[in-house]
Amino acid sequence: MENSTEQVLKKHGLKNTRQRNVVLEEFFKSNNALSQPELEKRLKGEMDRVTLYRILSSFEESGILHSILDRQGTMNYASCNASCSAAHHHDEHLHFNCDNCHKIFCLDVKIPAVNLPAGFQVAQLSLTATGLCDTCS
Amino acid sequence: MENSTEQVLKKHGLKNTRQRNVVLEEFFKSNNALSQPELEKRLKGEMDRVTLYRILSSFEESGILHSILDRQGTMNYASCNASCSAAHHHDEHLHFNCDNCHKIFCLDVKIPAVNLPAGFQVAQLSLTATGLCDTCS
DNA sequence: TTTTATATGCAACTTTGATGCGTTATAATG
DNA sequence: CATTATAACGCATCAAAGTTGCATATAAAA
Ligand SMILES: [Mn+2]
Ligand SMILES: [Mn+2]
Ligand SMILES: [Zn+2]
Ligand SMILES: [Zn+2]
Numbered sequence: 001m002e003n004s005t006e007q008v009l010k011k012h013g014l015k016n017t018r019q020r021n022v023v024l025e026e027f028f029k030s031n032n033a034l035s036q037p038e039l040e041k042r043l044k045g046e047m048d049r050v051t052l053y054r055i056l057s058s059f060e061e062s063g064i065l066h067s068i069l070d071r072q073g074t075m076n077y078a079s080c081n082a083s084c085s086a087a088h089h090h091d092e093h094l095h096f097n098c099d100n101c102h103k104i105f106c107l108d109v110k111i112p113a114v115n116l117p118a119g120f121q122v123a124q125l126s127l128t129a130t131g132l133c134d135t136c137s
Numbered sequence: 138m139e140n141s142t143e144q145v146l147k148k149h150g151l152k153n154t155r156q157r158n159v160v161l162e163e164f165f166k167s168n169n170a171l172s173q174p175e176l177e178k179r180l181k182g183e184m185d186r187v188t189l190y191r192i193l194s195s196f197e198e199s200g201i202l203h204s205i206l207d208r209q210g211t212m213n214y215a216s217c218n219a220s221c222s223a224a225h226h227h228d229e230h231l232h233f234n235c236d237n238c239h240k241i242f243c244l245d246v247k248i249p250a251v252n253l254p255a256g257f258q259v260a261q262l263s264l265t266a267t268g269l270c271d272t273c274s
Numbered sequence: 275t276t277t278t279a280t281a282t283g284c285a286a287c288t289t290t291g292a293t294g295c296g297t298t299a300t301a302a303t304g
Numbered sequence: 305c306a307t308t309a310t311a312a313c314g315c316a317t318c319a320a321a322g323t324t325g326c327a328t329a330t331a332a333a334a
Binding site for chain 1: 310311312313314315321
């Protein structure tokens with residue numbers, strides 16, 4: 001009987017280590033994005049700082065997580081939806097950064113198309129909102 | 138006879154120091170945003186690293202520059218338009234981050250309005266595009 | 275020209291992140 | 305189940321970005 005974090009690791013072809021399961025559990029428990037500093041605080045004693053960095057990178061590369069830069073330049077991570085893979089991320093949605101609780105939410109809001117001046121070729125768009133989240137407002 | 142950087146400093150009520158004029162000249166010479174590391178490289182020997190940080194902060198606070206976070210989390214700065222002040226920045230336009238030359242351009246493209254889920258109150262929107270700029274494409 | 279507030283330089287420190295390397299543990303294979 | 309190759313981990317070390325405290329220098333006002 002495998003738990004769900006182990007299933008996710010297997011599905012993405014990653015070795016089933018204690019540290020990876022611990023990190024993944026944090027995301028399963030949270031409904032918003034988690035910053036690297038926050039994760040480091042929560043997992044102090046559980047694993048080395050460097051291991052956390054490497055796990056986050058490998059999770060992003062394999063399509064388990066996607067990264068979000070907040071207003072202060074801090075790296076945050078959130079679960080990807082099921083269709084994400086190493087080959088392609090499908091995370092072009094709005095990210096909401098609450099000014100009060102500082103949480104970051106992935107909202108199911110599509111990024112509108114924009115008209116750019118001639119010569120500019122868009123590869124990717126990112127849209128971030130600041131303000132008050134639904135619980136803080 | 139004052140040069141234009143001195144006029145800008147006076148207009149914003151900032152002391153006219155050699156270091157501030159040197160920093161401001163870099164922005165007058167550039168048609169794209171400048172990153173902190175790039176500025177530090179260019180102004181090595183001209184002033185202390187800490188002074189540069191403090192000048193950039195004061196310029197942002199007084200509405201001379203606005204800050205832009207690029208994809209790698211590096212802080213960049215660009216000239217504000219004439220109507221910006223300490224009280225309010227008017228820099229809600231699209232920022233284009235070229236994948237090739239890595240320059241950041243402030244484009245005169247308004248950020249479209251978006252519909253958020255109930256409870257979320259937007260204070261500010263930021264829209265960033267990556268791709269190829271007009272000279273690289 | 276003096277005075278005073280502000281800006282600067284320098285030292286020290288923190289945080290975030292990267293890299294090299296020896297050791298440990300996973301998972302495949304026999 | 306035992307062996308073994310390889311990937312992951314822990315630890316040490318380093319670098320870049322940014323902050324803070326304090327003494328000194330310098331604009332700008334008096
Ligand atoms: Mn997201
Ligand atoms: Mn801009
Ligand atoms: Zn909130
Ligand atoms: Zn370019």
